[in-house]
Amino acid sequence: MDNRVLKVENLSIKFPGRNGLITVVDQVSLSVNAGKSLVIAGESGSGKSMICQALLGIVPGAGQVSGTQIDWRGKNLLGLDEAGWKSVRGSEIAMIFQDPTAALNPLITIGTQIIDVIRTHKRCSRSEAKDRAIKSLELAGFTEPKLQLGRYSSQLSGGMRQRVAIALALSCEPALIIADEATSNLDVSIQANIVTLLHELKEKLGLALIFVTHDLGLAAEIGGDLLVMYAGNMVEYGPVQSVLDNPSHPYTNGLLQSAPSLNSTRDNPLQPIPGQAPKPGTLGASAPFFARCPVAVDGVCDRKRPGWTDVNLQHQVACHRFELDKHGAKQ
Ligand SMILES: Nc1ncnc2c1ncn2[C@@H]1O[C@H](COP(=O)(O)OP(=O)(O)OP(=O)(O)O)[C@@H](O)[C@H]1O
Numbered sequence: 001m002d003n004r005v006l007k008v009e010n011l012s013i014k015f016p017g018r019n020g021l022i023t024v025v026d027q028v029s030l031s032v033n034a035g036k037s038l039v040i041a042g043e044s045g046s047g048k049s050m051i052c053q054a055l056l057g058i059v060p061g062a063g064q065v066s067g068t069q070i071d072w073r074g075k076n077l078l079g080l081d082e083a084g085w086k087s088v089r090g091s092e093i094a095m096i097f098q099d100p101t102a103a104l105n106p107l108i109t110i111g112t113q114i115i116d117v118i119r120t121h122k123r124c125s126r127s128e129a130k131d132r133a134i135k136s137l138e139l140a141g142f143t144e145p146k147l148q149l150g151r152y153s154s155q156l157s158g159g160m161r162q163r164v165a166i167a168l169a170l171s172c173e174p175a176l177i178i179a180d181e182a183t184s185n186l187d188v189s190i191q192a193n194i195v196t197l198l199h200e201l202k203e204k205l206g207l208a209l210i211f212v213t214h215d216l217g218l219a220a221e222i223g224g225d226l227l228v229m230y231a232g233n234m235v236e237y238g239p240v241q242s243v244l245d246n247p248s249h250p251y252t253n254g255l256l257q258s259a260p261s262l263n264s265t266r267d268n269p270l271q272p273i274p275g276q277a278p279k280p281g282t283l284g285a286s287a288p289f290f291a292r293c294p295v296a297v298d299g300v301c302d303r304k305r306p307g308w309t310d311v312n313l314q315h316q317v318a319c320h321r322f323e324l325d326k327h328g329a330k331q
């Protein structure tokens with residue numbers, strides 16, 4: 001049986017600029033299965049949040065979303081109208097944002113907020129909704145979930161607030177949860193607890209999970225597949241362990257050197273990738289990472305975009321250098 005819940009093919013997102021459309025996400029294809037996870041990693045501005053927003057139909061105003069399809073359990077989400085998105089957003093695909101404080105209303109109790117969300121999406125009585133809210137809080141790791149119902153977000157720590165945001169996301173029993181930098185504002189130990197929780201929930205509830213992060217070290221904790229994005233382009237895609245064991249794109253290598261959770265115990269300091277990502281719309285015909293690449297091939301990487309090369313059957317990389325080395329090694 002095909003248990004793929006989400007299959008995105010050639011998703012592009014463009015914004016109108018002074019000299020025409022500016023591409024911020026360029027032909028991204030990905031898929032996630034039930035009970036599995038996909039980590040999307042990349043520096044600031046690489047298009048991670050844009051992809052997530054396209055999956056929820058919330059790309060900001062002037063953004064133009066196009067592609068072959070966003071297949072969601074047999075339904076194409078591309079071109080859905082707002083009424084169609086409302087039936088998917090929150091109840092089938094839920095999002096956990098970076099800042100739980102912004103997602104929670106400080107003037108309304110936690111219980112009322114979760115119950116209201118449930119009753120917006122599901123036809124049920126207030127007492128049924130309350131039972132669901134308690135169950136969601138319990139799933140989100142609260143040992144005394146009933147006690148939380150009467151609390152206000154200001155009475156909770158940052159980690160507890162993020163657990164409430166997770167309970168909110170779980171409350172309508174979605175099939176996919178998107179966590180966009182959901183742990184990056186938290187202390188390292190709390191971050192680890194939230195990552196463990198998300199990992200467990202995925203297995204326990206058969207949820208599909210998309211986890212967005214700057215930090216490749218966290219990808220290892222989440223598991224599943226890893227998509228590395230650079231300046232709106234996919235550069236490497238494969239099982240997390242395969243990508244971490246055999247990083248095949250120079251950008252992935254650079255990210256690994258600068259991953260705090262992988263390198264914090266080592267003596268050597270973190271090594272940020274020199275240079276800056278190109279501004280949207282300035283990429284030209286070269287390989288996206290060309291201007292910062294320490295192993296660029298003259299006359300090749302500056303001239304054309306790379307296609308995909310297999311690292312192994314499940315793991316692909318878009319890099320001229322890798323392709324040339326692979327073919328050279330065969331001769
Ligand atoms: N409303 C908008 N109008 C035009 N361009 C935008 C808009 N919002 C974001 N962008 C551009 O889209 C690109 C991708 O942004 P996105 O927010 O997806 O990056 P990100 O990978 O999530 O970065 P971060 O790690 O900082 O969250 C960026 O270059 C950004 O400048």
Ligand SMILES: [Mg+2]
Pocket residue numbers: 048049050180181
């Ligand atoms: Mg973002």
